[in-house]
Amino acid sequence: MIREPSAHSVAGGASAPVASAPAALKQIAVLVETDSSAGCRLIRGISNYADRHGLWHLLLDPRDHEHRSALPDGWQGHGIIARITSQKQLEKLQARGLPLVNVDDVIEPQPGLSSVITDERALAEMALAHLLDRGFRQFAYFAPPSLDYSKRRGAAFVEHVQAAGYECAVYKPGYRAGRRLGWAERLKRVDRWIRTLPHPIGVLAVDANRGRQLAEICHLSGIRVPDDVAVLAGSLDELLCDVSTPPLSSINVASERIGHDAAQLLDAMMVGRDAPSTPFEIPPRGVQSRQSTDLLAIDDxxxxxxxxxxxxxxxxxxxxxxxxxxxxxxxxxxxxxxxxxxxxxxxxxxxxxxxxxxxxxxxxxxxxxxxxxxxxxxxxxxxxxxxxxxxxxxxxxxxxxxxxxxxxxxxxxx
The missing domain is CATH 1.10.10.60 (Homeodomain-like)
Structure with a gap:
């Protein structure tokens, strides 16, 4: 990925080569997980930009002794692209005094923070259209309390469902994010919620991991997917969606483009341009349709x-x-x-x-x-x-x- 500048000669070849100072190699930290499909695609987008426009060395997914995303002590760099998941992490990164671009919406937008994130309203519109096209008129949103994602996806989906004239049930198990529950307890709470829902129903799960969990719990509870509950994952993870039973339909979030545009924004900031005051929002690429929503809920x-x-x-x-x-x-x-x-x-x-x-x-x-x-x-x-x-x-x-x-x-x- 690192490209060295080529030497240039004067026309005719009689003169000595023109001396030019080599471009400085920029050290860029990428605090994005490499153990997820979305994270790898996002890093690919960053790499695509660096290949074409920058002489960059990427420090990928650095972790501390507790395996938390963190910059190494003493690291000297020029810019940071990070999936920021807490205010504490943000403050530590900002203390470095380097140009910083966030690529997730777990924390709320705030002054001084530049972000390139998914357009959640476009995602919600896409998800609802997919379920409506299959005849569903009853909807729900599934996102167990977690510190891994924001509430914006669920709020946008509920808003779009209601604007279309329908109701949207939301999973509210009664515990806070960060609380640890055993598998049996999680299954019991989700099973109880699913049985309160009208069937057939189209459910948007916040991401592929939670979509797979919901499909698995339905299977263990004897609830048919997609006949009783159609499951649409709010993000694409090829492995999780493929191995789920049945295979999961998912929203194909534009992770590569988010990475590319985050790199483009960081590059501009590193040469002194002002940081944008509002996040750049990137719409998803589309819906990857699989068996978990392969039902036509129409009575004709x-x-x-x-x-x-x-x-x-x-x-x-x-x-x-x-x-x-x-x-x-x-x-x-x-x-x-x-x-x-x-x-x-x-x-x-x-x-x-x-x-x-x-x-x-x-x-x-x-x-x-x-x-x-x-x-x-x-x-x-x-x-x-x-x-x-x-x-x-x-x-x-x-x-x-x-x-x-x-x-x-x-x-x-x-």
């Missing part, structure tokens, strides 16, 4: 059949007439019922499924834009590009560049 069998057909065949380039050949319903009734349950037409649902798939495939470097277009049911890359930009405001190329490199199309201004 014909519409359920139509939706299943769309989700299985949309990327083969189907049209509405193909649905009508599979489902015994008139086109007018199909249109009316789709708008009743989903708020959009069958054609728009086909396009939504195609574009949702395309956002996932654009993250695969080995596929060309044309290959992505064809794999999602579009006739060619041009039609795909028009539909994608209309839906997202970005071209497939710019979306892929941002996705893979963790970059924005505009530079952070500070």
């Amino acid at each position: 069998e014909e519409i359920v059949d139509a939706l299943r057909y769309i989700r299985q065949h949309a990327c083969r380039g189907i049209i509405v007439e193909d649905i009508l050949r599979q489902v015994p319903i008139s086109r007018r009734s199909l249109e009316i019922q789709f708008r009743k349950y989903l708020g959009r037409s069958p054609a728009r649902e086909i396009r939504r499924v195609q574009l949702e798939r395309s956002r996932d495939l654009l993250g695969r470097r080995e596929l060309s834009i044309t290959e992505v277009a064809l794999a999602c049911g579009f006739a060619n890359a041009t039609r795909f590009g028009v539909a994608f930009k209309k839906d997202t405001g970005k071209t497939p190329h710019s979306f892929r560049k941002e996705l893979l490199a963790g970059q924005r199309q505009t530079t952070i201004g500070v």
Whole structure:
């Protein structure tokens, strides 16, 4: 990752090489855990920025003798990127007198603290839309008391659910963050809460770890996932989501972009630019749909059949007439019922499924834009590009560049 400046010669080669002072190597501390999927992706985003723009040496995930995130005594550096989880940690880092960028929202925004964090309102909107698209009209939020995350995700989700005209149950087990409970006691409290909920219900868990815990407790309690309780994790951890039973749907938080933009912001601060007064909020990349939300909670069998057909065949380039050949319903009734349950037409649902798939495939470097277009049911890359930009405001190329490199199309201004 460390790039040395190259030597330059005068044109013609007759003169001696032009002397230039080598760029100074900057020592950057990255206090982000390397034992989680999200942390590793965030560090990858920092590395992407350093590869392109900086001559940086990264001190990764330093720990003290109690295995807590902390800078080594005597470390001399130029800047810090950290996942700050407590006021005490913040004060220790600020005492170093170095440019500092926070990459989590566990602590409240405050003057003098620069942050690049997830846009929780966008995440809540994305989560609710995913559950609504599957016909759920009853919702809950699951986040056992913990010092590992803030309350902003839950507050945003409850607000969006209520704004849509629904109620949202919230897990409140009656103990404070930091209290240690045995597995049996945690299971009993969660089991008691789940049994008070109406079924079927769509539940947003604060992160992948808690989503897996909820799915496991449902399994042990004989509660079916997703038939009774559909579980959507508020963050993506590939291992936890894959090994969960059933595999977990999750919000794909833009960790690489957060890391990249945090590095970009730190770089600007290290050359003397003013720190921003408000956090930069990065929207998630999308929803990674798996079996834990693979249920259509709609009581109209014909519409359920139509939706299943769309989700299985949309990327083969189907049209509405193909649905009508599979489902015994008139086109007018199909249109009316789709708008009743989903708020959009069958054609728009086909396009939504195609574009949702395309956002996932654009993250695969080995596929060309044309290959992505064809794999999602579009006739060619041009039609795909028009539909994608209309839906997202970005071209497939710019979306892929941002996705893979963790970059924005505009530079952070500070």
